[in-house]
Amino acid sequence: MAHIIDDETIEYVGILAKLELSGEEKEQAKKDMENMLNYIDMLNELDTDGVEPMINIFPVNNVFREDVVTNGDDRDDMLANAPAKKDGQYMVPKTVE
Numbered sequence: 001m002a003h004i005i006d007d008e009t010i011e012y013v014g015i016l017a018k019l020e021l022s023g024e025e026k027e028q029a030k031k032d033m034e035n036m037l038n039y040i041d042m043l044n045e046l047d048t049d050g051v052e053p054m055i056n057i058f059p060v061n062n063v064f065r066e067d068v069v070t071n072g073d074d075r076d077d078m079l080a081n082a083p084a085k086k087d088g089q090y091m092v093p094k095t096v097e
Contacts, residue, residue, distance in 0.1 A: 003037035005030045 084091035
C-alpha cells in the first residue's frame, strides 16, 4: 500500500521535532517518510510464524558478575586519617542550629 504524506503531517512532525524546514527539506522529508512506511509494509508481509522474538543478537545469557564482597569491613582503616572520630564514626562540625 502506497503511503502519501501530506503537508500538514510534515508541518506537525516539524513542530514536534522543533525543526524549521525549508520547502525543499519538507519535500525530501515527505519522500523519506513515504519510503519508510512503504518499507514497513514490505516487512509486515513477511511470514514470521515460528520465529522466536530476539532479546539480543548475541547468544549471551547472563553477563553479570556475582555480587561478592571483596574488601570486607575496613572501618578502622577508613577512620585512620579522619581529623575527628567518635564511636567508630566521622565527627563533623554542626551545620544546623
